[in-house]
Amino acid sequence: MVGPDRWAALAALADSSRRALYEYVRRAGHPVGRDEAGNATGISRGLAAFHLDKLVEAGLLRARHEAPAGRPRGRGRAPKVYEPAGAGVAVAIPERHYELIAEILADAVATEPADAARAASRLAHQRGREIGARLPETGQDLAGALAGLGFEPEREPEPDGTIVLHNCPFHVLAVRRTELVCGLNHAFVTGILDGLGETRQQARMVRRPGSCCVRIGH
Numbered sequence: 669m670v671g672p673d674r675w676a677a678l679a680a681l682a683d684s685s686r687r688a689l690y691e692y693v694r695r696a697g698h699p700v701g702r703d704e705a706g707n708a709t710g711i712s713r714g715l716a717a718f719h720l721d722k723l724v725e726a727g728l729l730r731a732r733h734e735a736p737a738g739r740p741r742g743r744g745r746a747p748k749v750y751e752p753a754g755a756g757v758a759v760a761i762p763e764r765h766y767e768l769i770a771e772i773l774a775d776a777v778a779t780e781p782a783d784a785a786r787a788a789s790r791l792a793h794q795r796g797r798e799i800g801a802r803l804p805e806t807g808q809d810l811a812g813a814l815a816g817l818g819f820e821p822e823r824e825p826e827p828d829g830t831i832v833l834h835n836c837p838f839h840v841l842a843v844r845r846t847e848l849v850c851g852l853n854h855a856f857v858t859g860i861l862d863g864l865g866e867t868r869q870q871a872r873m874v875r876r877p878g879s880c881c882v883r884i885g886h
Contacts, residue, residue, distance in 0.1 A: 680726035685711055686719040690728055693720075699734060699749035720750050729753055765818050765837040768795070769852060785848060792852040796859020803864050810864060810884075814857075819880055831869075833857075833880035842881070850881040857882045 681687045688709045693700045700708075706716035723729040730753040733746040772791045773784070780787035803813055811831065814821040818837035824830045836842050842849040850873065857871040861884070874883045 677726045677728050680722055680728060683719065685709065685715070686723060689716060689719050690723055693723075693729060693750050694752050699732075699751045701747050701749050705750070717748075724750070724753075727753055764839060766841065768817075769838045769841060769849065772852065772856075785851075788848075788852055789855045792855040793859035793862070796856040796861075797863035798859075800860040800863025800866075810860070810866065813860065821884075829869075830883055830885035833882055833884075836880040850875070853880065854882050857884065 681690060689705050689711075692705060692708045696704075702713050702717045702720065705720060706713045709716065711719075720729065720731070724731050729750045731748055731750050734749045735746040769792075772788055772795060775791055776784045776788035779791075799813060799817075803809070808816070811821045811823060814831070814833065818835055819833040820835035821831050821833055824832060836853070838849050838853060842853070854871055854873055861869065861871060869884050869886055871882050871884050873881055875881045
């Protein structure tokens with residue numbers, strides 16, 4: 669699922685006026701023009717336009733040109749209106765990806781309620797394969813993909829070359845349901861390796877406190 673860059677979004681929302689505009693547009697329930705946004709937040713139309721466009725650049729809002737409801741369109745371009753882009757943004761340090769495992773578990777329960785655990789493992793591997801198969805197209809290597817997923821990978825010195833994953837993107841769930849979540853994590857990382865066509869290394873379960881339960885090595 670593609671969404672805004674979380675750090676760019678966080679920086680965009682650091683300004684109080686910009687944050688107020690974003691919150692207003694999210695609550696409005698309809699596309700919001702620059703005049704309405706400025707009046708609602710107590711700032712000028714020009715300043716509202718500037719901040720709204722910055723929110724679009726950050727991926728938090730989307731914009732289009734639309735004639736006001738109930739009014740015939742006149743000459744020239746229709747005014748610009750803004751509306752939310754996606755479901756919002758969440759930032760966690762270290763990085764977490766609970767939405768990923770939630771999607772896998774929800775699909776597993778929906779497709780195979782009688783054996784959701786087995787279905788979840790299969791779906792986790794499948795999701796990993798899809799990610800791994802796309803890596804050559806993006807020019808991203810394995811470590812870069814794992815970093816983007818929040819695993820905080822670190823390759824140990826050669827000749828071993830083991831990749832240690834310092835962060836579990838599913839930490840809270842892994843603490844509560846260790847066997848299930850660590851198993852899904854292992855299936856997911858194995859799927860990435862399979863999708864990438866990596867045959868020299870494999871994912872192994874090596875539990876360490878405070879780190880991911882998976883290591884990648886020979």
